[in-house]
Amino acid sequence: MYAIEFETDIQDGVVNIPDEYKAFANRHARVVILLEDDPESSDLRAFSEHSAGLVDEWSSADEDAVWK
Numbered sequence: 358m359y360a361i362e363f364e365t366d367i368q369d370g371v372v373n374i375p376d377e378y379k380a381f382a383n384r385h386a387r388v389v390i391l392l393e394d395d396p397e398s399s400d401l402r403a404f405s406e407h408s409a410g411l412v413d414e415w416s417s418a419d420e421d422a423v424w425k
Contacts, residue, residue, distance in 0.1 A: 363375050372388070374381065 361378055361381075363378070365373050365375070367390075372390075
């Protein structure tokens with residue numbers, strides 16, 4: 358697995374990938390979105406309170422063993 362990190366704005370549900378990472382176009386990727394804490398947004402907090410471990414597709418021991 359290869360990981361990159363960059364900051365961008367989400368506009369109309371679209372995340373723009375910086376030009377230096379365009380080589381990753383048309384590939385499958387796992388996306389993690391980290392947002393600055395916003396105590397006014399209970400909807401966003403509700404999303405983050407769910408465990409990714411409950412999603413079957415994310416339960417690969419090979420990929421996720423390092424996080425346990």
